[in-house]
Amino acid sequence: MTTTLEHHHPASRLRTVLESAAAEDGTLPPLDGELVRAMALPDDLPETLGIAEVADLTGITAHTLRYYERIGLLAVARDAAGRRTYDRAALGRVMFITWLRLSGMPIASVTRYIELVQAGPHTSDERLALLLAHRAAVVSHLRDLQAALAVVDYKIAAYGGTCGS
Amino acid sequence: MTTTLEHHHPASRLRTVLESAAAEDGTLPPLDGELVRAMALPDDLPETLGIAEVADLTGITAHTLRYYERIGLLAVARDAAGRRTYDRAALGRVMFITWLRLSGMPIASVTRYIELVQAGPHTSDERLALLLAHRAAVVSHLRDLQAALAVVDYKIAAYGGTCGS
DNA sequence: GTAGGTCTTCGAGCGCACTCGAAGCCAGGG
DNA sequence: CCCTGGCTTCGAGTGCGCTCGAAGACCTAC
Numbered sequence: 001m002t003t004t005l006e007h008h009h010p011a012s013r014l015r016t017v018l019e020s021a022a023a024e025d026g027t028l029p030p031l032d033g034e035l036v037r038a039m040a041l042p043d044d045l046p047e048t049l050g051i052a053e054v055a056d057l058t059g060i061t062a063h064t065l066r067y068y069e070r071i072g073l074l075a076v077a078r079d080a081a082g083r084r085t086y087d088r089a090a091l092g093r094v095m096f097i098t099w100l101r102l103s104g105m106p107i108a109s110v111t112r113y114i115e116l117v118q119a120g121p122h123t124s125d126e127r128l129a130l131l132l133a134h135r136a137a138v139v140s141h142l143r144d145l146q147a148a149l150a151v152v153d154y155k156i157a158a159y160g161g162t163c164g165s
Numbered sequence: 166m167t168t169t170l171e172h173h174h175p176a177s178r179l180r181t182v183l184e185s186a187a188a189e190d191g192t193l194p195p196l197d198g199e200l201v202r203a204m205a206l207p208d209d210l211p212e213t214l215g216i217a218e219v220a221d222l223t224g225i226t227a228h229t230l231r232y233y234e235r236i237g238l239l240a241v242a243r244d245a246a247g248r249r250t251y252d253r254a255a256l257g258r259v260m261f262i263t264w265l266r267l268s269g270m271p272i273a274s275v276t277r278y279i280e281l282v283q284a285g286p287h288t289s290d291e292r293l294a295l296l297l298a299h300r301a302a303v304v305s306h307l308r309d310l311q312a313a314l315a316v317v318d319y320k321i322a323a324y325g326g327t328c329g330s
Numbered sequence: 331g332t333a334g335g336t337c338t339t340c341g342a343g344c345g346c347a348c349t350c351g352a353a354g355c356c357a358g359g360g
Numbered sequence: 361c362c363c364t365g366g367c368t369t370c371g372a373g374t375g376c377g378c379t380c381g382a383a384g385a386c387c388t389a390c
Contacts, residue, residue, distance in 0.1 A: 103313030128324045138314050148268030149303050159293045
């Protein structure tokens with residue numbers, strides 16, 4: 001019990017590729033690596049981007065991007081004037097973080113993961129374990145949602161009949 | 166997932182939903198144990214239950230049940246001593262609320278729905294609209310989750326290779 | 331009669347994830 | 361030269377959904 005649908009908006013940008021590949025009924029075809037790579041990045045990006053551009057691309061507000069950086073979730077380079085400059089790798093990190101957040105991973109866990117990446121390749125076991133554990137949580141959540149959706153559908157179908165609750 | 170809605174009362178439907186959902190994948194973290202209890206109602210229920218029994222059956226804590234009542238989400242009868250007594254209908258309401266919450270509906274919307282039910286049958290149009298809107302939100306959330314899962318899976322599969330983020 | 335457990339109310343506190351606002355710096359245009 | 365507009369920092373505020381604790385009522389067992 002703790003699912004909020006309210007911040008969908010970050011997903012919207014990232015999801016455009018998926019939507020173009022989605023079937024009419026809203027079901028999503030199973031994603032393979034190619035599709036994931038396809039939604040990764042447009043090719044005509046400048047070398048570095050400002051915070052507003054990243055915000056625009058990812059759907060994460062500039063405020064939130066700064067917040068992420070403040071809590072140590074994200075390191076970003078600066079230009080001579082002290083402004084944040086996101087290169088391609090940084091943008092990729094933002095997008096990956098967004099996916100993790102979107103899949104319901106708590107910020108603390110995302111931070112942990114990022115720390116492990118920073119720490120070097122010898123942490124790959126723990127990283128993988130973290131991802132696998134999270135995967136199980138996501139699958140479980142998916143299952144809950146599908147069940148709940150079935151209940152809602154049942155209720156919808158029951159309209160016209162009596163509906164005590 | 167959606168099909169053949171029998172004209173039985175919700176509890177039996179919930180059980181079948183659980184079974185079909187549980188058959189899909191083996192893993193279930195602790196939160197899902199509570200979910201299971203929420204769905205699998207024993208048939209030999211007493212006429213009325215105390216708050217602890219409802220908490221036990223639904224996985225909602227007594228504290229939260231009282232909270233729900235405080236905010237007007239749930240009306241519950243009392244016995245002579247002032248204790249809450251949940252009859253079968255009340256239990257059904259608790260379970261339905263649980264499903265709505267689980268599907269990510271904000272408490273405010275659940276409250277609105279319950280108010281509409283209370284208001285009488287002439288509100289069924291608005292109720293249905295609310296449910297349909299919520300259904301769309303759930304489907305959208307499901308799609309996000311599936312996409313995010315694919316990204317995570319992609320990352321998992323990429324382990325052993327280089328993983329920049 | 332008293333100890334223990336379960337219930338009651340009420341209000342306050344917490345954790346998470348933002349979200350906002352104020353005050354100031356800095357580059358470019360008119 | 362100054363104005364505008366976007367960036368910076370920092371701290372504080374917001375909203376949601378619980379979650380907890382204190383103080384007291386009441387039933388049951390011993």
